[in-house]
Amino acid sequence: MVFNDNYSSPDQLVAAVKETGPNLDIYRQLFDCILEQRLAPNTKLNEQDLAQVFGVSRTLIRQSLQRLAAEQVVVMHKNRGAYVAAPDFIVAQQILDARELIELAVVDLACGSLGAQEIEALKLMITLEQEALDQGDTGTALRRSGEFHLRLAQAAGNQPYVHMLRGLISQTSLIIAMYGQGGNTCARDEHNELIAALVVGDKSLSSSLMRHHLAHIRTGCDFNRRVNSGSLAMVLR
Amino acid sequence: MVFNDNYSSPDQLVAAVKETGPNLDIYRQLFDCILEQRLAPNTKLNEQDLAQVFGVSRTLIRQSLQRLAAEQVVVMHKNRGAYVAAPDFIVAQQILDARELIELAVVDLACGSLGAQEIEALKLMITLEQEALDQGDTGTALRRSGEFHLRLAQAAGNQPYVHMLRGLISQTSLIIAMYGQGGNTCARDEHNELIAALVVGDKSLSSSLMRHHLAHIRTGCDFNRRVNSGSLAMVLR
DNA sequence: AAAAACATTATTGTATACAATAATAGCTCA
DNA sequence: TGAGCTATTATTGTATACAATAATGTTTTT
Missing domain, CATH: 1.10.10.10 (Winged helix-like DNA-binding domain superfamily/Winged helix DNA-binding domain)
Structure with missing residues (x-):
C-alpha cells in the first residue's frame, strides 16, 4: 500500500x-x-x-x-x-486491454448501422477535439477525444457498453496524462478514417482501424517514465 | 466493501x-x-x-x-x-450480451492459470451458494452465485474486468429477480464443470461452458412477465 | 538519545439543520 | 364541474455541526 x-x-x-x-x-x-x-x-x-x-x-x-x-x-x-x-504499467495494460475489448464490440455493433444524424454529431466531435488541440488545450482535447468514443458507443446502442466505456476512457485519459509524450496528433485522421469505414460498413477495416488507433495510445506512452507526485501539480499557467 | x-x-x-x-x-x-x-x-x-x-x-x-x-x-x-x-427486454439483452463479452474474456485469461488456493476459494463459493439454495434463501443464493463469477474474474487478474463485471452481475441479478422462474438449480453443476475445464486448461470447453451457462440465464427468464412495482412497506418486514 | 506513552491536532465519517425544488391540496372563477 | 392558480406540504439538495479515527507532536522513561 x-x-x-x-x-x-x-x-x-x-x-x-x-x-x-x-x-x-x-x-x-x-x-x-x-x-x-x-x-x-x-x-x-x-x-x-x-x-x-x-x-x-x-x-x-x-x-x-x-x-x-x-x-x-x-x-x-x-x-x-x-x-x-x-495505474502502474501492469494495470495500464489491463485497462487498455479492457478498452479494446469493449471498443471492438462497439465497432461490431455500429458498423453499417450509423444514422446520418449520428455521423454528423461524430464529425462535430472530431472538429471540436482538433480545435482544442490547436489551442494547446490538451486536457480539453483529451476529454473530447473520449467523448467521441463515448458517442460512438451510444450510437452502437448497447447501454452497458456505454457505461463501461465511460470508466475505461476516464482511466485511459489518466494513463495518457501520466505516460503520454504528446505525439498523438494523428488522432483526428484516425477518427475520420474510422467513421468512414463504419459508414461504408466495412467490418474488418473498422476493427482494424480501431485496433490500430488503440495501439497508438500504447506506443505513444513511455511506461518507464517515473511520474513523480505532487511536484507536477504546480505546473500551471 | x-x-x-x-x-x-x-x-x-x-x-x-x-x-x-x-x-x-x-x-x-x-x-x-x-x-x-x-x-x-x-x-x-x-x-x-x-x-x-x-x-x-x-x-x-x-x-x-x-x-x-x-x-x-x-x-x-x-x-x-x-x-x-x-430493465426492459431490450436492455436486459444488452446487459447479458455485455456480460457474455466480459465473462468470455475472463475465461480466456483464467484458463489454465488458476492457483490451488484460488480453486479452493471458488469451490467454497459454490458450496455456499448451494447451501443458501437448500435453505430457500434465493436472494442470498443469487448474490453468492454472482460472487463466484466475480472471484473468477479476480483470479483472472484483469482489474477492469472485475470492476465491470461487478456492475453487470448486479444487473443480471436484478434481471433474474424480475423475470426468472426458479428453474436455475443447475447452477452448481455448471459452476463445477466450468472450474474443472479451467483447471485442465481446455480453452474451448471452458468458453463453451460459460456460454451455455449464461444462455441458461436467458432461457430461465420469461420476459413477457409484467412485474408490478411495490412499495417501501415491504422492507419493514 | 531512543522509544514508548500520552496529549494535541487534523481529517474523515455521520447526523442534523437549512434551502431549493417538486408534488399536492385547496381555492377561485369561469 | 373543472381548469387554472395559489398555498401548503413533502422530498430532495446542500451546508453545517458533531463524532470517530488517524496523524502529529510532546513528554516521560529507560
Whole structure:
C-alpha cells in the first residue's frame, strides 16, 4: 500500500484547481485537473481544501470524489481520504486491454448501422477535439477525444457498453496524462478514417482501424517514465 | 466493501460471506432487498423512510443509493429521487450480451492459470451458494452465485474486468429477480464443470461452458412477465 | 538519545439543520 | 364541474455541526 506523501501544500492544491471556471460542476473540474496533471497521480485530495477552493461544502466534494472513485480515477482509503489514481504499467495494460475489448464490440455493433444524424454529431466531435488541440488545450482535447468514443458507443446502442466505456476512457485519459509524450496528433485522421469505414460498413477495416488507433495510445506512452507526485501539480499557467 | 475485500484465508471468506443480520452495511441490505424483490422494480426509494428503517441518517442512505445507481441497479432522477431499476427486454439483452463479452474474456485469461488456493476459494463459493439454495434463501443464493463469477474474474487478474463485471452481475441479478422462474438449480453443476475445464486448461470447453451457462440465464427468464412495482412497506418486514 | 506513552491536532465519517425544488391540496372563477 | 392558480406540504439538495479515527507532536522513561 503505497501512500506517496509528497503531499502538496494546500496552496498548491488551491492554485492547481483555480484555473478552471466556476461554471462547470465539481466533478468535471476535478476530472479536468487530473487529466491536465494539475493534480498529479498520488496527490492526496483533501476534502476541506477542495471545498474551500470550489466554494462549496464537503458534501459536494465527497460526492464527486465517490464518483471519481467509481470510475477508478481516484482511489479512496477508509478513514484516510482520496488520492489521485496512479495505474502502474501492469494495470495500464489491463485497462487498455479492457478498452479494446469493449471498443471492438462497439465497432461490431455500429458498423453499417450509423444514422446520418449520428455521423454528423461524430464529425462535430472530431472538429471540436482538433480545435482544442490547436489551442494547446490538451486536457480539453483529451476529454473530447473520449467523448467521441463515448458517442460512438451510444450510437452502437448497447447501454452497458456505454457505461463501461465511460470508466475505461476516464482511466485511459489518466494513463495518457501520466505516460503520454504528446505525439498523438494523428488522432483526428484516425477518427475520420474510422467513421468512414463504419459508414461504408466495412467490418474488418473498422476493427482494424480501431485496433490500430488503440495501439497508438500504447506506443505513444513511455511506461518507464517515473511520474513523480505532487511536484507536477504546480505546473500551471 | 462487499465485493472488494481480498480475503487471505478461506475462513475469513466464509465469515465475510456468511455474515448476516444488522451489522451488514446499508448498501448490501438494500441490494439484497432488491434481489429478493422485497423492493420491486420501479419502487420509489424514499430517503427518509429508508433512513428510519435502517436506523441511520439520510447521508448513508444517499451514499448507498449513489453506489447502486453507479451499478445501474437503481435509477436516480434529479430532484425526484431514486427508483429500483426495471430493465426492459431490450436492455436486459444488452446487459447479458455485455456480460457474455466480459465473462468470455475472463475465461480466456483464467484458463489454465488458476492457483490451488484460488480453486479452493471458488469451490467454497459454490458450496455456499448451494447451501443458501437448500435453505430457500434465493436472494442470498443469487448474490453468492454472482460472487463466484466475480472471484473468477479476480483470479483472472484483469482489474477492469472485475470492476465491470461487478456492475453487470448486479444487473443480471436484478434481471433474474424480475423475470426468472426458479428453474436455475443447475447452477452448481455448471459452476463445477466450468472450474474443472479451467483447471485442465481446455480453452474451448471452458468458453463453451460459460456460454451455455449464461444462455441458461436467458432461457430461465420469461420476459413477457409484467412485474408490478411495490412499495417501501415491504422492507419493514 | 531512543522509544514508548500520552496529549494535541487534523481529517474523515455521520447526523442534523437549512434551502431549493417538486408534488399536492385547496381555492377561485369561469 | 373543472381548469387554472395559489398555498401548503413533502422530498430532495446542500451546508453545517458533531463524532470517530488517524496523524502529529510532546513528554516521560529507560
